[in-house]
Structure formats: structure tokens, C-alpha cells
Amino acid sequence: MKINKITKELIKSSDKVVGDGTDIIHDNIVPLKHSFADQLYIRQMEMKKGTMVIGAVHNHKHVWFLLTGHLTISDNKEVQDYQAPCYVVSDAGTQRAIYANEDSIFVNVHKNPSNTENIEELEKEIVSITKKDFNNYINNKI
Numbered sequence: 012m013k014i015n016k017i018t019k020e021l022i023k024s025s026d027k028v029v030g031d032g033t034d035i036i037h038d039n040i041v042p043l044k045h046s047f048a049d050q051l052y053i054r055q056m057e058m059k060k061g062t063m064v065i066g067a068v069h070n071h072k073h074v075w076f077l078l079t080g081h082l083t084i085s086d087n088k089e090v091q092d093y094q095a096p097c098y099v100v101s102d103a104g105t106q107r108a109i110y111a112n113e114d115s116i117f118v119n120v121h122k123n124p125s126n127t128e129n130i131e132e133l134e135k136e137i138v139s140i141t142k143k144d145f146n147n148y149i150n151n152k153i
Contacts, residue, residue, distance in 0.1 A: 045130060052123040052133050058082070058111035067138035068106045068145045073121050075099055080115025084108070104145055 041064055044055040058064065058080070076098040083092050085108040086101075093099070095115065101107075109117065121137045139145035 045128075047123065047126070047128055050123050050126060052121045052137070054119045054121065056117045056119075058109070058115045058117060060111050060113045062111050064107075064109045066107050066109070067140055068104060068142060069101060069119075070103060070137055070139055070145060070148050071122060072103050073101055073119060073137075075101055075120070076118040078116040078118060080117075081112040082115050082117065083110045083112060103149070104142070106142075 040059075040062060042057045044057075046053040046055070056064065077093050077095045079095045081092065081094050083090060086105050092112075121133070123133060125132075127133060139148050
């Protein structure tokens with residue numbers, strides 16, 4: 012997978028990389044803000060210039076917004092630059108490596124049908140750690 016090769020090289024070469032794709036990000040380097048609306052979970056991440064985040068695999072189709080800044084994102088399909096303001100509809104099974112070219116605010120909006128505000132419970136529903144975990148998640152939902 013393209014993203015795995017990119018992330019391995021970046022992890023070796025930088026101390027500003029958060030996450031390695033094997034865990035869910037909970038880090039002070041990229042502060043998170045959690046907000047809730049009726050059946051929605053909003054996860055905001057503040058990225059400083061020069062930082063990189065390697066996320067988990069997203070279980071559901073969702074929307075993400077770049078509110079401020081400029082990011083370069085690899086998502087297993089391609090590497091693209093995004094300039095705020097913009098948004099993208101992201102497919103289930105997507106994993107991203109995100110590099111902040113400048114200070115940026117990045118927001119994911121996920122479904123939250125139970126309206127829980129328990130972040131650990133939500134994370135178990137919205138992301139998988141590996142593609143194998145994602146495939147198991149999808150197969151168990153069918």
C-alpha cells in the first residue's frame with residue numbers, strides 16, 4: 012500500500028509525526044476538540060505547520076472539512092494538496108497520512124446514531140486499526 016511506504020519513511024525522518032496507523036490519535040501535539048450534535052460526532056484537530064498525522068482506517072463514509080490552512084494528504088489512492096476552505100466526502104476504508112504545510116484546522120464529521128459522548132465507544136465504531144480489522148468490521152455489519 013502506498014500510504015504504508017510513505018508513512019514508514021516519514022516516521023523515520025521526523026519527530027513531528029503523530030500516530031503510525033496502528034493506534035488512534037490522542038496527542039497533545041495535535042490537540043483534539045470533540046463536539047456533538049443530534050446523531051453526529053465532530054472531531055476537530057489543530058495541526059501546526061510541519062506536523063504529520065497518520066490516522067486509523069475509517070469504517071464509514073463521512074465528510075471532512077479543512078477550515079483553515081494548507082494540507083497535503085495521502086489516502087491510499089493519491090496524494091493531494093488541499094487549501095482551506097474545502098471539504099471532501101471520504102469513503103469507508105480510507106486511511107490518511109496528513110501533512111500540515113501551514114497551521115491548519117481539520118474536522119471530521121461522523122455519524123453517531125446512539126448520541127453517545129463516550130469518545131472511546133465512538134472510536135470503536137468509527138475506525139479500525141488495520142485493513143483486516145476494517146474488513147472484519149464490514150463483514151460483521153452485513
